Amino acid sequence: MNQRIVHIVFGVIALCLVLSAAALAETATGSGPPLDPRAMKFDPVTFTTPKVERVVLENGMIVYLLPDAELPLVSITAMIRTGAVYEPKDKVGLTGIVSTVMRTGGTARMTGDQIDEELEFLAASVSVVIGAESGTATLDVLKKDFRRGLAIFADVLRSPAFEAGKVEMAKRQALEAIRRRPENPAGITAREFRKLLFGADHPFGRESTLQTVSSITREDLISFHRQFFAPGAVMLGITGDFDKTEMLTALRAAFGDWQPKSIRLPQIPAIGAPAARSVNIVRREITQTHLRVGQLTVKEDDPDYFALALLDDILGGNSFTSRLFRDVRSRQGLAYSVGSAIRPGNMAPGIFLMHALTKAPTTYQALSSMLGNLERIRQEPVSDQELQHSKDAFLNSFVFSFADSGQIVSRLMELDYYGLPADFLQRFRDSVVKLTKDDLLRAAQKHLHPDRVIILAVGKEEDFEQPLAAFGQVHIITLTPGG
Amino acid sequence: MIRLSFCPDRLNGPAIVLVLLVLCGLAASATLEERVVEHTMANGLTLLVMERHHAPIVSVNLTYKVGSVNEHAGITGVAHLYEHMAFKGTRTIGVTDAEKERPVLEELDRIAEALAEESAKGAAADQKRVAALREELNKVSAQADRFVVASELAALYQRNGGVGLNATTGKDLTRYFLSLPANRLPLWAAVESNRMGDVVLREFYKEKNIVLEERRQRTDNSPSGRLYESFTASAFQAHPYGLPVIGWPSDVSALTRSRTEAFFQTYYGPANAVISIVGDVNAKDTIALIERTFGRIPPRAASPAVRTTEPQQQGERRVDVEFPAEPQMLIGFHKPAAGHPDDDVFDVIEALLAEGRTSRLYRRLVQEREMATAVSAFSDFPGAQYPNLFVISAMPRAPHTAAEVEQAMYEELERLKREPVTARELEKILNQLDAGLVRSLRSNSGMASRLAYYQAVRGDWRELIRRRDRIAKVTQDDIQRVAKTYLIKSNRTVATLVKPSTQPAQVQP
Numbered sequence: 001m002n003q004r005i006v007h008i009v010f011g012v013i014a015l016c017l018v019l020s021a022a023a024l025a026e027t028a029t030g031s032g033p034p035l036d037p038r039a040m041k042f043d044p045v046t047f048t049t050p051k052v053e054r055v056v057l058e059n060g061m062i063v064y065l066l067p068d069a070e071l072p073l074v075s076i077t078a079m080i081r082t083g084a085v086y087e088p089k090d091k092v093g094l095t096g097i098v099s100t101v102m103r104t105g106g107t108a109r110m111t112g113d114q115i116d117e118e119l120e121f122l123a124a125s126v127s128v129v130i131g132a133e134s135g136t137a138t139l140d141v142l143k144k145d146f147r148r149g150l151a152i153f154a155d156v157l158r159s160p161a162f163e164a165g166k167v168e169m170a171k172r173q174a175l176e177a178i179r180r181r182p183e184n185p186a187g188i189t190a191r192e193f194r195k196l197l198f199g200a201d202h203p204f205g206r207e208s209t210l211q212t213v214s215s216i217t218r219e220d221l222i223s224f225h226r227q228f229f230a231p232g233a234v235m236l237g238i239t240g241d242f243d244k245t246e247m248l249t250a251l252r253a254a255f256g257d258w259q260p261k262s263i264r265l266p267q268i269p270a271i272g273a274p275a276a277r278s279v280n281i282v283r284r285e286i287t288q289t290h291l292r293v294g295q296l297t298v299k300e301d302d303p304d305y306f307a308l309a310l311l312d313d314i315l316g317g318n319s320f321t322s323r324l325f326r327d328v329r330s331r332q333g334l335a336y337s338v339g340s341a342i343r344p345g346n347m348a349p350g351i352f353l354m355h356a357l358t359k360a361p362t363t364y365q366a367l368s369s370m371l372g373n374l375e376r377i378r379q380e381p382v383s384d385q386e387l388q389h390s391k392d393a394f395l396n397s398f399v400f401s402f403a404d405s406g407q408i409v410s411r412l413m414e415l416d417y418y419g420l421p422a423d424f425l426q427r428f429r430d431s432v433v434k435l436t437k438d439d440l441l442r443a444a445q446k447h448l449h450p451d452r453v454i455i456l457a458v459g460k461e462e463d464f465e466q467p468l469a470a471f472g473q474v475h476i477i478t479l480t481p482g483g
Numbered sequence: 484m485i486r487l488s489f490c491p492d493r494l495n496g497p498a499i500v501l502v503l504l505v506l507c508g509l510a511a512s513a514t515l516e517e518r519v520v521e522h523t524m525a526n527g528l529t530l531l532v533m534e535r536h537h538a539p540i541v542s543v544n545l546t547y548k549v550g551s552v553n554e555h556a557g558i559t560g561v562a563h564l565y566e567h568m569a570f571k572g573t574r575t576i577g578v579t580d581a582e583k584e585r586p587v588l589e590e591l592d593r594i595a596e597a598l599a600e601e602s603a604k605g606a607a608a609d610q611k612r613v614a615a616l617r618e619e620l621n622k623v624s625a626q627a628d629r630f631v632v633a634s635e636l637a638a639l640y641q642r643n644g645g646v647g648l649n650a651t652t653g654k655d656l657t658r659y660f661l662s663l664p665a666n667r668l669p670l671w672a673a674v675e676s677n678r679m680g681d682v683v684l685r686e687f688y689k690e691k692n693i694v695l696e697e698r699r700q701r702t703d704n705s706p707s708g709r710l711y712e713s714f715t716a717s718a719f720q721a722h723p724y725g726l727p728v729i730g731w732p733s734d735v736s737a738l739t740r741s742r743t744e745a746f747f748q749t750y751y752g753p754a755n756a757v758i759s760i761v762g763d764v765n766a767k768d769t770i771a772l773i774e775r776t777f778g779r780i781p782p783r784a785a786s787p788a789v790r791t792t793e794p795q796q797q798g799e800r801r802v803d804v805e806f807p808a809e810p811q812m813l814i815g816f817h818k819p820a821a822g823h824p825d826d827d828v829f830d831v832i833e834a835l836l837a838e839g840r841t842s843r844l845y846r847r848l849v850q851e852r853e854m855a856t857a858v859s860a861f862s863d864f865p866g867a868q869y870p871n872l873f874v875i876s877a878m879p880r881a882p883h884t885a886a887e888v889e890q891a892m893y894e895e896l897e898r899l900k901r902e903p904v905t906a907r908e909l910e911k912i913l914n915q916l917d918a919g920l921v922r923s924l925r926s927n928s929g930m931a932s933r934l935a936y937y938q939a940v941r942g943d944w945r946e947l948i949r950r951r952d953r954i955a956k957v958t959q960d961d962i963q964r965v966a967k968t969y970l971i972k973s974n975r976t977v978a979t980l981v982k983p984s985t986q987p988a989q990v991q992p
Contacts, residue, residue, distance in 0.1 A: 071924055321637055399538065
């Protein structure tokens with residue numbers, strides 16, 4: 001047995017922090033005035049994280065195991081080294097069709113309809129989703145039906161039949177979805193913004209069109225599957241009610257004769273950064289403008305990521321207490337949805353963005369407030385109170401990152417997939433504890449660039465209270481039919 | 484059911500969410516029945532506690548038996564607007580000095596009401612006076628803002644590790660929820676009992692603008708939002724289920740602080756509330772905690788019942804909604820509410836028609852004839868407390884028209900009347916119900932929500948289990964009889980999204 005077992009243990013994590021407003025301990029009496037919730041003090045949250053076992057099967061397949069007998073269920077999540085970024089550029093949309101038809105188009109042993117019938121009768125589910133940078137497949141099944149579920153799941157991964165009828169059906173559905181794009185301004189905003197950030201031809205920016213989807217053939221699906229699906233490209237994370245030894249035996253029976261092969265991953269082209277701020281408008285007959293302001297940013301392994309994550313939280317990442325929420329929503333009443341987000345990159349740079357939806361006649365005002373907040377966070381340090389709040393919120397909610405065994409295992413697989421350390425979250429936590437206002441200011445000045453951000457407004461330009469030209473050179477984006 | 488929430492989901496945000504409660508079943512019912520502890524307090528509040536010790540966390544769900552069904556023309560949207568106001572704090576939270584704040588808020592009300600009165604004169608309004616009042620409103624509003632401690636309530640929860648803080652308003656219920664590290668439950672009890680007893684509606688006039696933005700986002704600029712609103716308003720001519728949860732814009736604009744506060748006083752008493760707590764807690768200690776916090780709140784007069792019943796429909800209703808978008812359609816049939824034996828039969832029909840790839844509508848419309856990209860069915864639309872609708876819908880796929888898809892759906896309904904369903908189809912539905920209950924135990928917040936839902940809408944959380952047992956008894960004959968009784972032309976409302984007869988210039992990209 002060529003088996004490597006690594007024990008991953010987070011151990012006991014004690015979060016020791018003193019709440020700033022701590023004064024009174026909660027008393028257990030029924031009389032007396034009600035307690036002031038601001039004055040309540042609680043013990044630190046302590047918890048132990050379960051031990052996850054990592055096994056490498058003989059053919060190179062990595063398996064993470066975390067038994068949890070609370071409920072009579074077993075779940076498998078597979079992470080597959082593939083992604084939409086590897087699609088040929090004239091076949092954009094291919095991975096969407098591959099995902100759908102791996103699940104619906106049958107296998108070497110069963111038709112797609114038979115699989116549907118059996119899984120639904122067993123109240124089990126199998127899914128395949130290929131995202132930009134990775135693929136995921138899942139099985140969720142009652143313990144008593146695990147053998148059947150695993151057999152179908154393994155066949156879906158290893159020997160999908162890509163029935164011609166199901167391929168055509170998936171293509172026609174994808175074409176209908178493209179036809180329906182113009183009616184959804186949120187979708188337009190998201191896609192156009194990615195194109196502006198990465199470039200309309202870049203694997204991270206491009207989108208499928210009627211033309212690229214129409215050109216996809218069954219042979220394209222088969223060859224994509226052949227190119228990327230192999231045991232060395234698959235990690236399995238297994239949780240639920242099972243015995244480890246029996247599980248490994250079952251996995252070897254299902255996957256053991258899957259022959260390894262080497263996979264060459266295509267190169268992802270480099271991305272050029274914009275030199276100047278641009279204002280981009282998509283004209284739509286809608287009463288509410290979708291606004292986005294953003295830029296490319298760091299990868300997840302950048303040491304400044306932790307500081308940027310806190311900055312984002314303070315600026316707009318936090319749903320209720322952030323500056324954008326309080327200013328643009330509560331104080332000015334301009335938006336129901338407003339905030340910011342940072343998504344660190346792995347294979348490509350990450351994205352930092354601010355977003356808001358506001359009625360057309362307050363577009364300029366909302367945009368101006370968003371940019372003002374962005375300027376401010378890189379010109380002056382955040383307040384002690386903001387920093388403390390953000391840290392406390394992060395540290396005290398840390399336990400929720402370990403609350404669910406599926407979540408624990410999925411995270412380990414993601415870290416493994418992207419080559420990040422298994423204790424990444426623990427490092428994140430330790431770094432956050434140490435961050436100072438100056439650290440945040442330095443990170444903001446280094447990484448946030450209001451003078452070079454990309455601004456996108458989707459809405460009825462003639463109803464804006466002022467033209468957006470004050471914010472930079474305006475480009476009108478004309479959407480291409482079927483694009 | 485349609486639910487609006489205080490805060491949108493982060494980026495992907497708030498398409499209207501149609502939530503079908505996961506149906507639950509036998510497999511875990513024995514343990515479930517044993518694990519839930521129920522406690523009714525002297526002031527009428529119901530508490531449900533379920534211990535689950537897998538991690539030191541807890542989820543709480545505070546559900547009030549109030550929603551837009553308790554509204555009428557003129558005050559539509561008040562239940563939802565109140566839900567937003569509940570995040571602004573109380574006499575002690577969210578404010579520096581509530582005593583000094585009060586006269587300023589009252590002054591603000593006087594100006595706002597004078598402004599509303601003058602504006603209501605329409606063309607005859609004194610524009611100078613309107614402008615002067617508006618300026619004064621802004622001035623006094625700024626004075627009131629000086630007392631505000633922004634987002635203090637949410638900040639308290641977040642600083643203590645609270646996650647998933649939000650609230651939703653629907654037709655029947657308004658629900659407030661949160662997950663916390665388990666040892667911080669006393670914080671939640673202190674804040675939430677304070678909110679139930681002693682809320683202050685501050686930043687009221689600005690919040691109405693935020694709700695109107697929410698409406699633009701969910702309804703005005705959304706093809707499905709528009710379709711659902713018109714469909715529901717057409718199906719219910721008398722019963723308040725026809726009113727939009729978010730409110731008609733003119734009503735939201737006209738709502739006053741005193742009207743909204745009166746709504747709170749009428750419907751937010753402890754007897755109208757269910758608290759459900761699931762997680763790493765001790766049931767006995769939790770009951771004691773809730774007693775010494777919520778137990779302080781005096782009982783209130785019973786809230787008025789909804790008296791209006793929808794008269795029997797006297798013929799098909801068809802409504803077109805013009806919107807520059809590809810077609811969508813909704814077909815609804817009036818049916819009885821929970822408690823009527825036919826209601827359970829509709830749960831089976833819902834699953835038969837649209838649950839999964841092997842369901843009848845999916846197989847026929849999406850897979851075999853490829854005339855639609857998606858189908859769905861809802862057995863309790865738009866609420867579950869009162870007689871409601873059985874709804875089927877589909878997304879036609881070009882070049883197929885809504886009319887073709889409608890006909891194909893009727894063919895499947897006719898088949899239900901004509902041929903008995905197979906035993907295997909019924910068995911599959913039961914298997915899914917049973918597995919659904921097992922899976923529902925995976926999540927504290929999901930379980931807390933489910934328990935409170937059944938307690939509030941069905942009067943007893945055990946309905947979660949009993950309903951499964953009743954569904955298990957549904958026969959082939961029941962399905963044929965119910966289909967023949969309710970799924971008929973004179974009892975249906977059909978709403979279709981159609982392109983405007985004269986399209987604006989920019990509808991195509």
